[in-house]
Amino acid sequence: MRVAVLDGETDFDGWRTAARALRMAGVPPGQAAFRIGSGGDGLFDESLPLPAADQASFSVPKSFIDLARDVILHRSEDRLDLLYRLLCRLGDEPELMKVVTDADVAEAFERAKNVSRASHKMKAFVRFRQAADDNGERWVAWFEPAHRVLEKTAPFFVRRFPTMRWSVLTPDGCAAWDGETLSFEPPATRDMAPAEDEVEDFWKTYYASTFNPARLKTKAMQSEMPKRYWKNLPEAALIPELVAQAAVRTEAMVATPAPEPNARLAKTLSRINRDRAFEEGFKPSNLTELDQAVQACRRCPLWRDATQGVCGEGPRSARLMIVGEQPGDQEDLAGRPFVGPAGQVLDAALAEAGIEREDVFVTNAVKHFKHEPQGKRRLHKTPTAGEVSACRWWLDAERRLVKPKVIVTLGGTAALGLLGRKVAVTKERGQAVELGDGAKALLTVHPSYLLRIPDEAGKTAERERFVKDLKRAKALL
Amino acid sequence: MAQLDLRRKLSILADAAKYDASCASSGTSKRDSFGGKGVGSTEGMGICHAYTPDGRCVSLLKVLLTNFCIYDCAYCINRASSNVPRARFAVDEVVGLTLNFYKRNYIEGLFLSSGIIRSGDYTMEQLVRVAKTLRTEHDFRGYIHLKLIPEADPKLVEEAGLYADRLSANIELPRDEALRRLAPQKDAGVIKKAMGQVRLAAEAAKPGKRDRVKPPRFAPAGQSTQLIVGADGSPDTEIMARSASLYGGYGLRRVYYSAFSPIPDSSSVLPLEKPPLMREHRLYQADWLMRFYGFSAPEIGEAATNGMLDLAIDPKLAWALNRRELFPVDVNTAPREVLLRVPGLGVKSVDRILSVRRWRTLRLEDVARLCRGVDKVRPFIVALDWTPGGLTDAVDLRARIAPDPKPVQMSLF
Numbered sequence: 001m002r003v004a005v006l007d008g009e010t011d012f013d014g015w016r017t018a019a020r021a022l023r024m025a026g027v028p029p030g031q032a033a034f035r036i037g038s039g040g041d042g043l044f045d046e047s048l049p050l051p052a053a054d055q056a057s058f059s060v061p062k063s064f065i066d067l068a069r070d071v072i073l074h075r076s077e078d079r080l081d082l083l084y085r086l087l088c089r090l091g092d093e094p095e096l097m098k099v100v101t102d103a104d105v106a107e108a109f110e111r112a113k114n115v116s117r118a119s120h121k122m123k124a125f126v127r128f129r130q131a132a133d134d135n136g137e138r139w140v141a142w143f144e145p146a147h148r149v150l151e152k153t154a155p156f157f158v159r160r161f162p163t164m165r166w167s168v169l170t171p172d173g174c175a176a177w178d179g180e181t182l183s184f185e186p187p188a189t190r191d192m193a194p195a196e197d198e199v200e201d202f203w204k205t206y207y208a209s210t211f212n213p214a215r216l217k218t219k220a221m222q223s224e225m226p227k228r229y230w231k232n233l234p235e236a237a238l239i240p241e242l243v244a245q246a247a248v249r250t251e252a253m254v255a256t257p258a259p260e261p262n263a264r265l266a267k268t269l270s271r272i273n274r275d276r277a278f279e280e281g282f283k284p285s286n287l288t289e290l291d292q293a294v295q296a297c298r299r300c301p302l303w304r305d306a307t308q309g310v311c312g313e314g315p316r317s318a319r320l321m322i323v324g325e326q327p328g329d330q331e332d333l334a335g336r337p338f339v340g341p342a343g344q345v346l347d348a349a350l351a352e353a354g355i356e357r358e359d360v361f362v363t364n365a366v367k368h369f370k371h372e373p374q375g376k377r378r379l380h381k382t383p384t385a386g387e388v389s390a391c392r393w394w395l396d397a398e399r400r401l402v403k404p405k406v407i408v409t410l411g412g413t414a415a416l417g418l419l420g421r422k423v424a425v426t427k428e429r430g431q432a433v434e435l436g437d438g439a440k441a442l443l444t445v446h447p448s449y450l451l452r453i454p455d456e457a458g459k460t461a462e463r464e465r466f467v468k469d470l471k472r473a474k475a476l477l
Numbered sequence: 478m479a480q481l482d483l484r485r486k487l488s489i490l491a492d493a494a495k496y497d498a499s500c501a502s503s504g505t506s507k508r509d510s511f512g513g514k515g516v517g518s519t520e521g522m523g524i525c526h527a528y529t530p531d532g533r534c535v536s537l538l539k540v541l542l543t544n545f546c547i548y549d550c551a552y553c554i555n556r557a558s559s560n561v562p563r564a565r566f567a568v569d570e571v572v573g574l575t576l577n578f579y580k581r582n583y584i585e586g587l588f589l590s591s592g593i594i595r596s597g598d599y600t601m602e603q604l605v606r607v608a609k610t611l612r613t614e615h616d617f618r619g620y621i622h623l624k625l626i627p628e629a630d631p632k633l634v635e636e637a638g639l640y641a642d643r644l645s646a647n648i649e650l651p652r653d654e655a656l657r658r659l660a661p662q663k664d665a666g667v668i669k670k671a672m673g674q675v676r677l678a679a680e681a682a683k684p685g686k687r688d689r690v691k692p693p694r695f696a697p698a699g700q701s702t703q704l705i706v707g708a709d710g711s712p713d714t715e716i717m718a719r720s721a722s723l724y725g726g727y728g729l730r731r732v733y734y735s736a737f738s739p740i741p742d743s744s745s746v747l748p749l750e751k752p753p754l755m756r757e758h759r760l761y762q763a764d765w766l767m768r769f770y771g772f773s774a775p776e777i778g779e780a781a782t783n784g785m786l787d788l789a790i791d792p793k794l795a796w797a798l799n800r801r802e803l804f805p806v807d808v809n810t811a812p813r814e815v816l817l818r819v820p821g822l823g824v825k826s827v828d829r830i831l832s833v834r835r836w837r838t839l840r841l842e843d844v845a846r847l848c849r850g851v852d853k854v855r856p857f858i859v860a861l862d863w864t865p866g867g868l869t870d871a872v873d874l875r876a877r878i879a880p881d882p883k884p885v886q887m888s889l890f
Contacts, residue, residue, distance in 0.1 A: 099836050100829050101843035124526050128581045139580065157582075159509035160518040164580065199577045205484050206578075209491035210539060211529035214738040215752050220532025224525065235527055243530050250739065258745035262558045265549055269661040276657070276664070295666055304653065305722045307669040332726075333673035373725030374773075 002027050005037035006080075009172075010148050012072050016065075019084050024058070029088050034080040060090050063097045070112040073148045082108060118146035122153045125229050126168055129197035139166035142193035143232060148172050151184060158182055169193050200234045207235040213246035214253065283397065287316060290397055294367050300390040302368035302383070307332045312363025312398050319477050321361045321404035322346070323395065325413040325446060329378050332369035337362050345447035346410075349463065353470035361402050365409075365417025366391045388417045405439055406476045408469070411446030430469050432476060440476055444469035481564050487574065489564040493544035493555050494590055496740070497647070498703055498733040500525070502536045502585035502620040505642040505698035515616030516580060519642070523620075524585050537588040537622060538578050542566050542603055546592030550660035551744040552649065552708050552737065555592050559742045565594075571607050572615065579619055586620030586642075587611070597628030605633060608640035620698075627664075627671035634671065638678055638695035643730075646671050647703040651719045655709030659746065672727040675700045679728065699730040706760060707753045708737040712784025717763055717774040724768070734760045759786040766793055769824050770817045790879045794820040797857060798875055804857040805865050808839050820878075821853035853878050 002025075004018035015034060022032045068083050086104055090096055099105055128139040139161070145153075150168065154175035157166065167176040169188035176183050221239075230236035278298045284290035294309035303309065310327035313336055330340035338346055350357050365388055371378040383391075395417055399407070409415040415423040418441055419433070425443050433441040444466060453459040481489075503523030510516050525534030543565035544555040554561055575587045589607055593600050604623050611617040623637050625646040637644060646668050650656045653665040675696065682695035702723060704716060711719075720732045736752035743749065763786060766772040770793070780787065780795035787795045797804065797820045806815050808830055816827045826848040833839065833847070841863040845851035856868045856878065868874065 095836050099833055101833050101837060101839065101846050106846050120522075120524070124524050126582050130581075141582070156518075156520075159511070159520075161516050161580070162510050163514060163516060197581065199581060202484055202487060202574065203578060203581070203583050205488050206491050206538065206540075207527060207529060207535065209488045210495045210535060212495055212531045212533075212738060215531045215533075215736065215754060217532030217754070218530050221528040221530050224532075224534065225528040233527065239530055246530065253739045253741050253743070254749050256742065259558065259560060259742060261745075265558055269549060272661050273657065305726070307673045307726065308666055329726075333677055335670070371725075373721040375768075376724060376728055378725045 001031055001033055003033045003035055005035050007037070009036055010073055010151065011036075012069055015072060015080060015083070016068075019087050022084070023088055023091070029081065029085040032081075032084055034084070058091065060087065061094070061097050064090060067097070067108055067112050070115045070152075071108050073115045073118075073152060074111040075147050076111065079111060082111075115147045115149060115152075119149040119153045121146065121229065122149055123156050125225075125233060126157070127200075127232065127234060128166060129194040130199070131194045135165070137165065139164050140193045141166070141168045142188075142190050143168055143170050144228075145170055145172070146228065150175055154182055154184075204235050204238055208238055208242060211242055213242070213249040216243065216246045218243060284401070287311070287398075287401060290394070290401065294394055297367070297394070299393065300368075300387045302366070302370050302387055305371065305373075306368035308335050309367040310335055310337055310364065310369070311367060311394070312361050312402075313337055314361030314363075314402075315359065316361075316402055318359060318361035318402055319405045320355065320359065320473060321363065321399070321402060321407045323407060323409045323414040323418055324362070324364045325411050326364050326366035326383055327369045328380060328448075329369070329371070337364055341451060342446070342448040345450055349447065349467050349470055352467045353474060355470060355474055361398070361404060363395065363398055365395060365414045367394055383413060385416065385422075388413060389420070392417055392420065399437075399439075403439075406473050407435070407439060407441045408473045409441060409443050411449065414446070415441075415443050430472060442469065442473045442476065483570060483574075486564040486566060486570070487540070489562050490540045490542075490544060490566060493561070493592075494539045494541045494588075496554060496735065496738065497539065497588075497590060497624075498533070498735040499588070499622070499645060499701055499731070500534050500536045500539065501622075501643070501698075501701070501731065503698070504730060505620060506694075508618045510616075510618050513616045513618060515618065516576070517586070517618030519585075519618070519620055526583055526585065535583075536585050537620065538575055538584045538586070539588040540566070540571065540574075540590075542571065542589060542591040542600075542607065543594055544592050545594050547595075548593050548660065548662045550649070550663060551746050552659055552705055552740075554740040554742070556744070558744075561742055568603065568607050568610060572610050575611060575619075576615060576617065579617070584619075586617075586622070588622040588624075590624035591626070593626065593628075597626045598630050598633060601626040601629035601633040601637065605637050605640065608637065612640045622698075625671055625675070625700075627668045629671075631674055634674055635678060635695070638675070638682070639693060641696050643698040643701065644675055644696045645701045645703070646675075648719070648723070649703065649705050650709045651704050651711040651716045652709050655711070659709065669726075672700060672702070672723075672729070676727045699728065701729055701731040701733060703733040703735055705737050706734050706757050708747055712781075713756070713760060713763070713786045714774070714778040714781055714784040716760060717767070717777060720764060721767060721774040732764060734764070755788050756786070759788060759792060763792045771814050772796070772818075790875070791820070793818070794853060794878065801869055801874075804869050805859045806857065807859040808844055809834050809859075809861065819854060819857045821848055821850060821857075823848070 002022060004022065006014040071079050071083055082104065086108060096102060096105060100109060122143060122145050126141045126143045128141045131138045131140050150170050150172055158177055165177065165179055167174055169192055171187050174185040174188050176185060276296060278296040282293055284293050291311045294311050297303060297309060310331050324338060327337060328340045331337055347357055366383045370381045370383045372381050407418060409418050412423060412425050415425055423443065425445060428443050435441050450459060450462055450466060453462055501523055503521065505519050507520055509518040523536055525536045527535040529535060545563050545565060546555045546557055549557040571589065578584045589604055591600050591604055608621050608623055611621065621641045622643040623641040625634060625644045627646050648668055650659060656663055656665050678695045679699060682692050684691045706716065723729050723732055734757050736754050736757040738752040739749050763777050766777055767774060777792050777796060780799040786792050806819060813827060813831060816822055816830060829847045830839065838861045841860045844854060844860055848854055856865045856874055
């Protein structure tokens with residue numbers, strides 16, 4: 001048996017040097033042992049010949065080193081043997097660390113996980129108490145970590161509290177921060193930390209008040225806050241009483257008869273309910289009323305998943321009205337028509353045709369955004385004929401209020417919404433259609449169609465046709 | 478009215494805030510306090526500093542600024558017509574409590590909400606003032622979650638995003654009609670508009686590739702919302718559809734589900750019964766399936782009965798038992814998205830399978846080492862030394878995997 005002596009339980013560099021020498025000397029895992037000594041510089045039971053200078057050195061994957069740094073903090077006795085076994089096996093199996101199904105690798109990962117959890121719980125469960133010395137305010141905590149994670153975890157408290165002078169005392173050692181440097185000191189005992197802190201009463205009050213007795217789940221609590229930590233958590237002292245009273249408190253809540261409704265409040269509420277209700281057949285007398293009415297609209301179910309109804313926008317005196325299909329993702333959020341990608345195409349085309357967008361009343365055949373959620377996005381869906389005809393009520397109301405001379409419809413849905421019949425836009429495109437009330441309709445494609453044409457040449461040609469249609473509409477005014 | 482002492486106020490205003498399930502302190506930008514004059518850090522992962530006996534974590538100081546409220550939402554303990562004791566914190570009192578708790582390492586930060594007093598704007602202004610004081614006067618770099626008052630001016634929302642890590646507005650009831658009935662002064666449309674505004678502001682705050690000056694920060698931990706389960710009669714499928722629509726529309730980080738729980742002095746229009754905790758749990762599982770496993774809400778709903786998820790088994794197992802023609806799958810060859818649909822395999826297990834199988838051909842015992850329990854997995858996979866044979870299609874498969882229904886706990890009521 002070859003024995004290597006390390007400086008301390010967490011002396012990773014000592015272990016690393018010794019283990020390297022042992023493996024190079026060809027000592028098999030069963031024949032090597034690691035002991036914790038008091039100082040010394042890696043004394044070996046049996047003198048170990050130092051590797052000759054010409055002997056090929058070896059390297060191990062970084063993932064092994066990272067893992068080993070954590071595993072050594074585990075409180076188990078045999079952790080160093082496990083690590084040495086892995087180190088030796090890496091010689092023949094260089095990819096071993098990736099085989100997490102291997103029993104040794106799995107075991108090492110399991111212990112690293114326990115260590116990482118202990119470190120996380122230390123970040124969570126350390127409780128500082130306020131103290132004072134000649135230099136002023138000091139913060140001191142007594143903590144008993146599940147594994148030897150003090151040195152690993154102390155920098156977290158430095159990052160969090162660099163402006164405070166603090167120390168964390170543990171049975172393994174102490175970490176102290178003086179505002180400039182972090183130092184590690186010998187083990188301490190509980191009585192070296194302050195016995196109380198007046199803010200703890202506030203904390204306990206908060207802890208007790210934030211607990212809901214109607215949903216007692218003590219197992220869930222204990223799996224995350226194991227009992228081993230309770231003795232150093234001031235709030236944990238309250239747990240038995242909170243649990244004991246939970247059933248009684250809940251029964252009392254349930255048994256208390258509901259209070260009489262306040263008559264005045266009830267009246268106010270019913271008025272609010274009435275004012276916001278959807279009124280079938282309501283004819284708005286101006287655009288503001290129309291907008292409010294659309295928000296309450298229940299003529300089809302599309303309101304449910306949309307953010308808001310998006311009404312038309314533009315001057316009431318507009319002579320040109322442009323009707324699109326429905327608001328898209330951006331329009332739904334902004335509450336304004338044609339502000340998304342298709343809106344930009346439309347704006348550019350209008351400018352090219354010599355039409356000011358400010359002079360146009362821009363609206364949609366359907367006022368709510370029909371879509372299907374997919375992960376973090378919403379995919380556009382074409383409204384059905386039923387939804388389009390339900391929404392014609394609002395398009396007709398807009399026409400009645402604005403009285404445009406020419407209405408340009410963009411795409412099939414818009415044409416359906418205006419004319420009330422299915423239309424092949426490509427066939428009827430560009431011809432003026434009499435609408436009966438003196439206005440003329442002109443059909444063209446939707447700008448989002450232009451966005452979807454893959455080849456540049458086709459895109460340019462289609463865009464020119466689109467601008468031509470808009471110019472024709474201008475000529476009709 | 479006599480001045481309440483601070484501890485009494487804390488007790489009232491923490492009690493008033495506890496029905497909001499959100500407690501996350503994760504997912505914000507990384508910060509420490511080097512070079513600052515205050516305290517506070519955030520490192521991506523949230524930290525739960527304590528757990529109460531209801532199994533919920535205590536990560537933030539979760540309080541209301543005041544529980545006075547002009548609204549009368551039937552499900553809420555703080556509604557205007559409730560007889561609970563009322564209190565109001567001064568801005569400095571909340572700031573002081575937050576810092577005192579933070580320096581003792583009790584909390585990750587503050588989650589501040591409020592009853593509506595005077596107006597939405599006034600209330601929001603008060604909330605923002607607390608966050609602003611913490612950030613600018615005390616250089617506090619811990620986590621701040623602010624409740625959004627949907628009716629408030631968009632400018633206040635923008636200012637809130639400057640100081641807060643997370644913003645949230647609660648939809649509360651999955652059905653808009655129920656909101657109208659139970660919370661007549663609230664307007665689902667206004668809440669959705671506020672969430673839309675947060676999404677747009679968050680998108681605007683993302684620096685573009687060519688931006689030379691970074692746009693001002695806006696709520697780096699995004700927004701979340703809460704749905705109450707079991708108060709308005711909507712079935713699980715409707716709740717999942719609502720969640721999917723919220724995730725898709727507003728880029729929410731989280732939807733929280735809160736089993737409706739009896740409250741002191743509760744309204745007569747609501748069910749007085751034990752909170753449906755198992756239902757809440759199944760909805761969270763379904764939510765995870767939607768966010769991390771590639772399931773859509775209607776797919777999970779396939780296995781539901783009358784729109785309700787099976788309480789005895791998890792939603793993925795329920796789905797798989799219903800779609801056995803898709804199984805078994807070979808763990809040594811199946812693609813990631815297929816493995817994610819195997820009951821009993823989580824995201825981590827699947828990723829480990831994918832990485833190990835480049836070096837080893839997996840046996841059943843290997844799979845067992847990578848997941849929490851192989852019994853649930855076995856009928857749905859093929860491995861080097863394992864094929865389920867007729868097990869996948871066995872008539873009694875559900876009974877074999879699903880634990881015997883435990884005797885129902887005696888009702889508390």
